[in-house]
């Protein structure tokens with residue numbers, strides 16, 4: 001379980017997070033929703049050690065993450081897929097995947113690769129192709145698969161649906177749901193596409209100007225007309 005308590009962070013005078021508290025349960029998808037500039041990306045970057053909090057704490061299964069450097073996070077079970085599908089385009093699909101296993105304890109073996117190829121057959125077919133030739137949806141699958149190579153217990157995803165066709169988004173979300181159920185993976189899913197995110201999430205946390213304005217079961221949020229119109233855009 002990820003526990004975020006009274007988290008405050010910003011960029012100089014800009015306050016991006018102001019006292020954010022919530023939990024993301026084990027084996028659950030927790031959606032983080034809110035308009036542009038609400039603080040979603042800053043939240044993920046602060047949890048994963050890429051941005052420094054001014055105040056507050058983050059714990060993963062009771063262990064404090066506050067002073068842990070970003071590069072040590074995979075060894076503790078936390079993987080972060082940032083916005084923007086950053087694959088190394090000159091390397092092959094398989095070489096990109098192998099990089100994903102570097103941060104964790106133990107070396108990458110064939111079983112690790114087989115596992116992600118079973119989850120993403122499209123990547124298995126293209127394992128020897130340079131990532132440069134992949135489509136947007138395939139790249140998004142590759143960055144998620146690369147994160148899974150570290151065998152995380154907690155996966156942070158920043159806008160995986162951005163710019164993808166609805167069919168591909170549905171495919172990726174379906175796969176995430178399967179992983180959460182079969183491997184008791186926990187996912188913190190940042191999305192602009194609130195309707196899709198709430199369709200696979202168990203819970204949702206809604207941010208506005210760096211503060212939590214709602215935190216409830218996904219179906220409760222999806223049924224709240226006022227909240228949807230004010231913050232979720234659907």
Ligand SMILES: Nc1ncnc2c1ncn2[C@@H]1O[C@H](COP(=O)(O)OP(=O)(O)OP(=O)(O)O)[C@@H](O)[C@H]1O
Pocket residue numbers: 011014015016034035036037038039040041042043192
């Ligand atoms: N590097 C930065 N320097 C200064 N201000 C920043 C920086 N990054 C983000 N901010 C500001 O912090 C606030 C929160 O931004 P953040 O990127 O976390 O929002 P977001 O919810 O992810 O938005 P989006 O949906 O557009 O991705 C915004 O006011 C933004 O302008």
Ligand SMILES: [Mg+2]
Pocket residue numbers: 040041042083
């Ligand atoms: Mg963002």
